[in-house]
Amino acid sequence: xxxxxxxxxxxxxxxxxxxxxxxxxxxxxxxxxxxxxxxxxxxxxxxxxxxxxxxxxxxxxxxxxxxxxxxxxxxxxxxxxxxxxxxxxxxxxxxxxxxxxxxxxxxxxxxxxxxxxxxxxxxx
Amino acid sequence: xxxxxxxxxxxxxxxxxxxxxxxxxxxxxxxxxxxxxxxxxxxxxxxxxxxxxxxxxxxxxxxxxxxxxxxxxxxxxxxxxxxxxxxxxxxxxxxxxxxxxxxxxxxxxxxxxxxxxxxxxxxxxxxxxxxxxxxxxxxxxxxxxxxxxxxxxxxxxxxxxxxxxxxxxxxxxxxxxxxxxxxxxxxxxxxxxxxxxxxxxxxxxxxxxxxxxxxxxxxxxxxxxxxxxxxxxxxxxxxxxxxxxxxxxxxxxxxxxxxxxxxxxxxxxxxxxxxxxxxxxxxxxxxxxxxxxxxxxxxxxxxxxxxxxxxxxxxxxxxxxxxxxxxxxxxxxxxxxxxxxxxxxxxxxxxxxxxxxxxxxxxxxxxxxxxxxxxxxxxxxxxxxxxxxxxxxxxxxxxxxxxxxxxxxxxxxxxxxxxxxxxxxxxxxxxxxxxxxxxxxxxxxxxxxxxxxxxxxxxxxxxxxxxxxxxxxxxxxxxxxxxxxxxxxxxxxxxxxxxxxxxxxxxxxxxxxxxxxxxxxxxxxxxxxxxxxxxxxxxxxxxxxxxxxxxxxxxxxxxxxxxxxxxxxxxxxxxxxxx
Ligand code: SF4
Ligand code: SF4
Ligand code: SF4
Ligand code: SF4
Ligand code: SF4
Ligand code: FES
Numbered sequence: 001x002x003x004x005x006x007x008x009x010x011x012x013x014x015x016x017x018x019x020x021x022x023x024x025x026x027x028x029x030x031x032x033x034x035x036x037x038x039x040x041x042x043x044x045x046x047x048x049x050x051x052x053x054x055x056x057x058x059x060x061x062x063x064x065x066x067x068x069x070x071x072x073x074x075x076x077x078x079x080x081x082x083x084x085x086x087x088x089x090x091x092x093x094x095x096x097x098x099x100x101x102x103x104x105x106x107x108x109x110x111x112x113x114x115x116x117x118x119x120x121x122x123x124x
Numbered sequence: 125x126x127x128x129x130x131x132x133x134x135x136x137x138x139x140x141x142x143x144x145x146x147x148x149x150x151x152x153x154x155x156x157x158x159x160x161x162x163x164x165x166x167x168x169x170x171x172x173x174x175x176x177x178x179x180x181x182x183x184x185x186x187x188x189x190x191x192x193x194x195x196x197x198x199x200x201x202x203x204x205x206x207x208x209x210x211x212x213x214x215x216x217x218x219x220x221x222x223x224x225x226x227x228x229x230x231x232x233x234x235x236x237x238x239x240x241x242x243x244x245x246x247x248x249x250x251x252x253x254x255x256x257x258x259x260x261x262x263x264x265x266x267x268x269x270x271x272x273x274x275x276x277x278x279x280x281x282x283x284x285x286x287x288x289x290x291x292x293x294x295x296x297x298x299x300x301x302x303x304x305x306x307x308x309x310x311x312x313x314x315x316x317x318x319x320x321x322x323x324x325x326x327x328x329x330x331x332x333x334x335x336x337x338x339x340x341x342x343x344x345x346x347x348x349x350x351x352x353x354x355x356x357x358x359x360x361x362x363x364x365x366x367x368x369x370x371x372x373x374x375x376x377x378x379x380x381x382x383x384x385x386x387x388x389x390x391x392x393x394x395x396x397x398x399x400x401x402x403x404x405x406x407x408x409x410x411x412x413x414x415x416x417x418x419x420x421x422x423x424x425x426x427x428x429x430x431x432x433x434x435x436x437x438x439x440x441x442x443x444x445x446x447x448x449x450x451x452x453x454x455x456x457x458x459x460x461x462x463x464x465x466x467x468x469x470x471x472x473x474x475x476x477x478x479x480x481x482x483x484x485x486x487x488x489x490x491x492x493x494x495x496x497x498x499x500x501x502x503x504x505x506x507x508x509x510x511x512x513x514x515x516x517x518x519x520x521x522x523x524x525x526x527x528x529x530x531x532x533x534x535x536x537x538x539x540x541x542x543x544x545x546x547x548x549x550x551x552x553x554x555x556x557x558x559x560x561x562x563x564x565x566x567x568x569x570x571x572x573x574x575x576x577x578x579x580x581x582x583x584x585x586x587x588x589x590x591x592x593x594x595x596x597x598x599x600x601x602x603x604x605x606x607x608x609x610x611x612x613x614x615x616x617x618x619x620x621x622x623x624x625x626x627x628x629x630x631x632x633x634x635x636x637x638x639x640x641x642x643x644x645x646x647x648x649x650x651x652x653x654x655x656x657x658x659x660x661x662x663x664x665x666x667x668x669x670x671x672x673x674x675x676x677x678x679x680x681x682x683x684x685x686x687x688x689x690x691x692x693x694x695x696x697x698x699x700x701x702x703x
Contacts, residue, residue, distance in 0.1 A: 012246075019209040022202075023170050023182050030181060 003063035005051040014040055056123055062106050065121040069110075071096035073118035080110035080119065128194035143185035143196055144172055148641070154198050155207065155236055157214075158273035159186040160322055161641040163283055169273055170210045171236070174198045182206060208240050216247035217296075218325075219268035225326040226509075232324035232636055233271060252296060260309035262331055262482040263317065267299055270327035275637075276300060276319035283623060285598035286429075288313040300327075303701055310702040312432055314597060316425035316621040317479035317630015330479045330631055333500040334510055340471045340499075341384045347463075348471045349455050350385040351448055352376060354392050355477040355541030355626040356504045358652040362633040363508035364518040369648030371656060374523020379511050380475075381524060387459075390526040391474065392537030394451030395549070398422060399536055399665035400675070401444045401691050402546075403553040404682035406616055410587070415439040417592075417607065417614040420546050422446040424484035425621030425630075427695065429597050434604050435697030440617075443692040445497070447540060448474040448481065449490055451530075452497035453690040458678045459530070467495045474501045477541065477629035480621065489693045503631025530674075535657030536665045542650040543595035543625035544571035544578060547618040551582065551591075552664045558585025566663055572654070574646060576623065577602065579614075591616045596623035627653065 017033035017040075024030045040047060049055040056064035069080070069089075076094040088104040091097030099110070099119075111119040125136050130147050137146040142165075147154050158169035165187055173182035177195035182203065185196075197203065215237065222228045254267035274291060277300060281287045288311055292301045302311045320328045340348050361372035380388045406418050421427055421442045430441060445453070452474065456467040474481060478501075484490065485498040502510070511518055526532075536552055539545030548568045555563050570580035571591065576599040579592045592614045594603045600619045606612040622628045624646035635645050662668055679687045 015205070016209060016247075019206045021181075023173050023206045023210060025167055025170065025184060 003054055007051050010047055010051060054124060059121045059123050062108060065123055066101055067099055067104060067106060067111060067119055068122045069097050069099055070118050070120055073116050075116055079113050083109050083113045085109060126190045126192050128190050128196060130196045131198055137190055141190050143174060143188050143190055146190050147198055152198055154185050156186055156637055157232060157324060158275065160275045160637050164275045164278035166274060171207060173203060173206060175200050175203055211236055211240050212246040214271050215245060217251050218271065226329045227326035230634055231326060254299060257307050258331060259307035261486040262315040262479040263308055264329050264331050266327055269325050270300060271325055272298055273324060275322040276328060279318050279322040283596060284316060284318055285601060286312060286314060304703060306703050312700045314425045314429040314621060315480040315483045318622060320630050321634055330503050331482060332506055333502055334506050337473055337500050337502060346471050347386050347465050347469055348473060349387040349389060350380050350473045350475060351389040351391045351451055352475040353448060353477055354538045354653060355629060356475050358649045359477065359504050359632045360508060368645055369652040371652050375518055375521040377526055378521045378524045379516050379518060382516055383514050387527045389530050390533045391448050391451055392533030393530045393670060394447035395537035395540040396534055396665035396668045396671045397450045397691060398444050398447045399549045399553050400671060400682045401687060402442050403550050403557060405442055406554055407557060408683060417612060417617045418442050419617040419619055422546060423620045425480035426600060426619045429600060429621060431695055431698040432700045437607060438695045441695055443694060445691055445693045446484060449497045450691045453492050456495045457690055458674055471499045474498050475507045476501050477504050477626045477632045479503060479630040492690055505631060505633060530670050532670050534665050534668045535660030535663035538656040539653050541626045541653050543620050544593045547571045547591055547593050549665060553666045555584050556664060589616065590614045593618045595620045595625050597621055
């Protein structure tokens with residue numbers, strides 16, 4: 001999710017899934033929406049959290065999480081700082097670095113580059 | 125008979141009828157998109173879904189046949205919502221450029237959007253992006269507007285039996301394409317344009333030369349001559365609300381004159397030249413034991429097909445150019461001389477029902493002494509667009525006649541626009557020539573009608589001959605196979621690339637799937653040509669005084685050296701795939 005959904009979009013999603021289920025020509029099409037329909041049924045509150053409170057419990061939706069540097073793991077190598085496309089990361093050599101959440105665009109480049117896996121997703 | 129209930133109405137239809145047909149027969153309409161009667165009945169767009177009582181999921185009405193006791197609902201709220209969702213999903217990946225789209229106003233997708241009251245784009249997201257293929261001189265493909273209905277694929281594969289296009293890739297990347305994704309220009313496509321006629325959207329269109337023609341019309345120093353093919357006058361009116369097949373010749377000529385063309389000529393006169401030359405060539409071949417059967421060569425889609433598929437049999441093709449090319453050559457020689465205009469100052473424009481003629485005009489053989497026979501070919505559709513651009517109220521126009529000295533054409537020229545017409549016109553002249561007298565016999569009804577292949581045995585000047593007329597390339601292939609394996613015993617063969625002939629050419633006004641299901645467009649247009657023939661005072665090409673005069677003053681006689689220079693051509697074997 002990119003964090004732009006409105007509460008009404010859940011109904012829209014459900015309608016869409018149901019319509020596809022009923023009108024598709026073959027079994028594949030008729031069953032394709034099932035994962036969406038069953039998660040909507042059994043985990044609806046998580047969907048609601050996403051669209052109403054911009055929250056992703058599982059920490060999966062990048063747009064709904066912050067990327068933060070775990071100071072315990074960070075060794076201050078500066079790789080993330082050099083690779084961040086928007087210059088959101090600051091810090092002295094060999095000291096834990098920090099991500100400025102106002103500048104960060106959540107591209108995840110730093111997390112991919114960090115050799116010590118110090119950059120973690122944190123639900124908002 | 126099967127009894128069922130549609131929208132609470134008890135109806136009775138023949139066994140094997142689809143739900144869609146059953147509904148339409150009983151005045152109930154169901155929207156469709158991918159359905160094209162007898163051609164594309166695959167059920168892939170889902171627009172025609174209906175509810176059948178007691179059944180899980182919706183039924184596909186365009187392919188599902190009726191069953192005894194069925195209870196069908198065609199517009200319950202659920203169905204309407206599902207159809208709207210389907211349309212929304214199609215639109216979500218469609219480049220909605222109606223304002224700049226050639227099909228705006230005659231687009232089945234646009235019509236559905238209006239019908240379903242689409243006021244906003246429901247699903248926005250990633251859109252597929254395709255490159256536009258405009259390499260060929262005849263056809264442009266813009267798959268950003270393609271909805272993957274496969275009507276074009278079915279037409280090319282099942283009707284024409286060419287199979288130049290098919291669906292490639294899966295899911296979001298699905299796309300209609302050619303062998304190795306090459307331009308249509310470089311594969312086995314014949315430029316018949318039948319796929320354009322089948323397409324519900326603006327994904328397929330002719331290559332337009334409208335701006336170029338306006339430029340020439342603006343240029344005072346250019347003498348712009350236009351000619352219109354026989355099939356144009358019985359279809360152009362459809363673009364201005366006239367019933368299918370209405371002959372609007374008089375208004376068409378007035379419109380062209382108002383648009384500023386210096387001369388407006390009738391390609392039917394060109395057809396009269398073709399008959400003179402072709403009948404003569406045929407008689408020569410019979411007398412001198414030349415290659416027989418002789419096959420007509422006035423359909424460039426067919427010629428391209430032959431060059432690509434039967435390179436060893438090209439001797440069978442008549443060396444005659446097609447009527448508009450002949451006429452173009454005459455305009456830039458005889459008329460130029462007569463009017464005292466340098467040929468390079470003349471621009472010849474042909475209005476044709478055909479897109480293959482755009483390609484034909486661009487072939488390198490089609491020039492004499494460095495002057496192109498025909499500079500631009502525009503389709504019936506393009507002419508209608510130009511008339512609208514010029515702000516001409518077509519329906520209000522007075523009638524006028526084609527210009528002299530070549531304005532008068534025969535009924536034989538008129539029927540060139542339909543399958544069997546070229547044969548009939550040629551037989552009229554050949555019979556008179558062989559008998560050495562003016563025969564009463566005019567109509568050769570054996571070669572008329574809708575059948576794809578029509579055979580006839582006749583006697584010309586006491587000589588029994590067998591002829592065959594084929595329209596549509598699948599039928600052309602059948603005849604060519606007979607010739608190839610030696611079972612053909614015909615002397616004269618007429619072939620047109622488009623099923624039904626030029627009245628159904630790839631440049632004609634496009635009819636929606638619904639109209640094509642309900643009326644026989646070919647018959648209406650062809651009948652109109654036959655009535656033009658019937659109403660003509662002169663119905664044999666060799667009796668046309670204008671033609672006689674030009675032979676006297678310029679060409680000498682059919683088959684003369686001069687006639688060959690201006691009116692004949694040659695063919696070359698072509699690779700099927702130029703890649
Ligand atoms: S790359 Fe990792 S270890 Fe190095 S500064 Fe960034 S967060 Fe710290
Ligand atoms: S194809 Fe039809 S709907 Fe699409 S842009 Fe053209 S006119 Fe509009
Ligand atoms: S123009 Fe004719 S041959 Fe070419 S793709 Fe279309 S239908 Fe096939
Ligand atoms: S090009 Fe036209 S006819 Fe062919 S699949 Fe696309 S929309 Fe249908
Ligand atoms: S049949 Fe007529 S419209 Fe069709 S390709 Fe031949 S000349 Fe063109
Ligand atoms: S599925 Fe019936 S019209 Fe497309």
